[in-house]
Amino acid sequence: MQYAIFGDLHSHKKHTELVLQHIQEVAPDAALLALGDLYECIIGKRKALTARSIPLKEAAIIKKEFERLLTFPSVIGNQEERIALVTGSQSFLQYEEKLYIENAMLIHGHQFEWNEQFEPTFPQFNTPLVFFGHSHRAAIYIDGTRTAVPYHQPLFVGDRHYVINVGAVVETLDWCLYDSEAMTVTFMRVT
Numbered sequence: 001m002q003y004a005i006f007g008d009l010h011s012h013k014k015h016t017e018l019v020l021q022h023i024q025e026v027a028p029d030a031a032l033l034a035l036g037d038l039y040e041c042i043i044g045k046r047k048a049l050t051a052r053s054i055p056l057k058e059a060a061i062i063k064k065e066f067e068r069l070l071t072f073p074s075v076i077g078n079q080e081e082r083i084a085l086v087t088g089s090q091s092f093l094q095y096e097e098k099l100y101i102e103n104a105m106l107i108h109g110h111q112f113e114w115n116e117q118f119e120p121t122f123p124q125f126n127t128p129l130v131f132f133g134h135s136h137r138a139a140i141y142i143d144g145t146r147t148a149v150p151y152h153q154p155l156f157v158g159d160r161h162y163v164i165n166v167g168a169v170v171e172t173l174d175w176c177l178y179d180s181e182a183m184t185v186t187f188m189r190v191t
Contacts, residue, residue, distance in 0.1 A: 002027050003101055006175035007035025007108065007133030008168035010079065011061035016069050019169050022190045027177050033099065035133040035166060036077025036108035038070060043086045051086045059087045075099050078110035078134070102180035103127060109134030109165070119146060122163055129185075130163045131176065138167030138174050138187055149187040158183030 004023040009016050023030060040061040043051055056062060060083045076095035084092040099106040105125060109132035112120040118135055122144060139146045140155065141163040149155075157164075164185055167174025173190035 001102065001180050002030035003033055003178040003180065004030040004175060005033050005035065005106065005131050005166050005178055006169050007074075007077070007166055008037045008136055008170050009034070009039075010037055010168075010170040011040040011063065011066055012170045013063065013066040013069065015169050015173055016066065018190045019173055019175050020069065022173075022188065023175065023177075026188065030177060031101075032072035033101070033106060034070075034072055034074035035106055035131060036075045036095065036110075037079040037133065038074055038077065039079050039083060039092070041079045041082040041086070043082065045082070048082050048086050053088055054086045056083075056087050056089060059083055073099060075106055075108050077108040081110075100127070101178075103183070104129035104131060104178065104180075106131045108132060125161070125163070128161055129157060129178070131178070132163070132165055133168065135165060136168035136171050137165060138172070138176075138189075139165045140185070140187075141165075151187050151189050154179070154182070154184035154186045156183060157185050 043059050074095050080092040105127040114120055138149050166176040175188050177186040
């Protein structure tokens, strides 16, 4: 089965439309899955420590035209968590922390420890593949080491444990195509 995996939309309607259109062209039968940060919270981390009961329109970029595009499952991102915290709206907590598909776990990535260079330290995983986002930087981690990725070239991932950052929709229009039968991951970028 094919899975189109993407994340970090940050309420960007145009980029989301472009990525969804690209997926439809490249892999029309792929299941769509998102890695969180669907929305953009406009309340900063520091202010969010104390801000409560803020009206939604003052806390996040929420537009009906964008929300109509959100027809796929997603994990929760730190943006959804922060929106829920500052507004009190439970609807942003509807997303699971993790999703599981064939041989893979999906997680946003803000749950990892991150160093000053914004590189993650990974916990132990029970699946051969882990897909995440959060940093907006596409990469494949082999034995914990960040490796640059070639775009539009299938990579065989059936021989060891891989942790895969799919990149971001909002900035670079990145997404990944995972083929669970061929055990390949193809990093994609809308050009």
